[in-house]
Amino acid sequence: MIDLRSDTVTLPTPEMRQAIARAELGDDVYGEDPSVNRLEAMAASMMGKEAAILVPSGTMGNLAAMLTHCARGTKAIVGSQSHTNLYEAGGASALGGIVLTAVANTDDGEIDTHELARELGTPADDHFAQPSLVVIENTHNRCGGAPIKLSHTAEVAAAARRRKIPLHLDGARIFNAAIALETTPKEIASHAETVSFCLSKGLGCPVGSLLCGSREFIARAHRTRKVLGGGMRQAGIIAAAGIVALTTMVDRLAEDHQNARALAQGFALVAGLNVRAVANRTNMVVFDVDGDADASRRFAAAMKERGVLISPREATSFRAVTHNGISRADVDRAVAAAAQAAGEVFGD
Numbered sequence: 424m425i426d427l428r429s430d431t432v433t434l435p436t437p438e439m440r441q442a443i444a445r446a447e448l449g450d451d452v453y454g455e456d457p458s459v460n461r462l463e464a465m466a467a468s469m470m471g472k473e474a475a476i477l478v479p480s481g482t483m484g485n486l487a488a489m490l491t492h493c494a495r496g497t498k499a500i501v502g503s504q505s506h507t508n509l510y511e512a513g514g515a516s517a518l519g520g521i522v523l524t525a526v527a528n529t530d531d532g533e534i535d536t537h538e539l540a541r542e543l544g545t546p547a548d549d550h551f552a553q554p555s556l557v558v559i560e561n562t563h564n565r566c567g568g569a570p571i572k573l574s575h576t577a578e579v580a581a582a583a584r585r586r587k588i589p590l591h592l593d594g595a596r597i598f599n600a601a602i603a604l605e606t607t608p609k610e611i612a613s614h615a616e617t618v619s620f621c622l623s624k625g626l627g628c629p630v631g632s633l634l635c636g637s638r639e640f641i642a643r644a645h646r647t648r649k650v651l652g653g654g655m656r657q658a659g660i661i662a663a664a665g666i667v668a669l670t671t672m673v674d675r676l677a678e679d680h681q682n683a684r685a686l687a688q689g690f691a692l693v694a695g696l697n698v699r700a701v702a703n704r705t706n707m708v709v710f711d712v713d714g715d716a717d718a719s720r721r722f723a724a725a726m727k728e729r730g731v732l733i734s735p736r737e738a739t740s741f742r743a744v745t746h747n748g749i750s751r752a753d754v755d756r757a758v759a760a761a762a763q764a765a766g767e768v769f770g771d
């Protein structure tokens with residue numbers, strides 16, 4: 424199977440499996456797992472922050488960040504199309520009493536700065552829930568994996584700073600963003616007080632995310648992680664793979680971006696498929712198909728029959744993601760399969 428549904432389907436590399444087998448371990452709830460401590464130090468340094476904490480998932484990284492930053496009854500301002508708004512099961516509200524407040528995302532994944540200014544202008548009056556955090560996302564998953572320009576990030580950060588509230592960056596795919604923007608994760612994260620990123624996507628680890636920030640913030644996040652049941656014992660098993668990921672799997676993401684570009688170009692030539700443009704594409708291709716929801720389902724089934732898996736989005740759109748398990752030859756096969764499947768479903 425050529426599995427283009429997500430970069431989360433990546434499997435650990437042989438080097439990761441060896442590192443896992445040999446990992447030096449201890450009890451991380453006591454702060455005694457040397458592999459976790461090494462990974463956290465590496466992550467903090469790469470993000471330009473004082474400290475970092477390993478958490479089981481990106482969802483917990485963002486949740487721990489929001490619960491640590493925001494008091495109950497205050498507002499976390501998030502993008503309308505963001506992962507925190509759409510795909511984290513309302514955790515910040517359910518568990519933290521935080522008022523998740525969405526401001527519009529533009530198609531390129533930026534936040535509408537006029538709406539943001541209006542939210543940040545909330546009067547300091549007993550009637551109003553007070554803003555306590557702004558959250559941005561880079562790359563922007565729902566907006567086609569778009570990397571967000573540093574100038575926009577700086578503008579949002581300046582607006583938050585004027586209101587004296589922190590900025591959290593959901594950098595699940597920050598390394599993809601850094602490569603696409605020809606900069607470093609540190610530079611991107613420099614605008615935010617805290618940043619989270621995933622080891623388990625393009626970097627290929629089986630599990631794990633990191634939340635990075637000041638020493639004082641991460642100390643408080645330790646307690647939050649414990650509350651959420653995310654304090655893991657010999658988590659060096661996870662961290663060992665993470666260390667391999669940060670040393671060997673970052674630069675190769677450029678290959679995924681090239682493959683996504685080739686996939687987008689191939690799909691664009693197939694009658695019946697309409698690829699959505701992304702300025703500076705990373706590892707995702709979002710496309711719409713001609714016809715109705717039923718035709719769309721038949722297209723996905725016809726792709727699957729030809730050994731290609733894609734991820735449904737809206738009724739007549741799909742997402743395809745390139746990753747370490749996808750070669751250039753797989754891309755060519757996927758394009759050929761799409762041409763056949765589209766001919767079968769949308770041809771006359």
Ligand SMILES: *Cc1c(COP(=O)(O)O)cnc(C)c1O
Pocket residue numbers: 479480481482483485506507560562563564593595596621623632
């Ligand atoms: C995947 C993702 C997350 C959450 O990561 P999980 O490890 O799946 O919980 C958070 N934010 C963005 C933008 C993501 O793409």
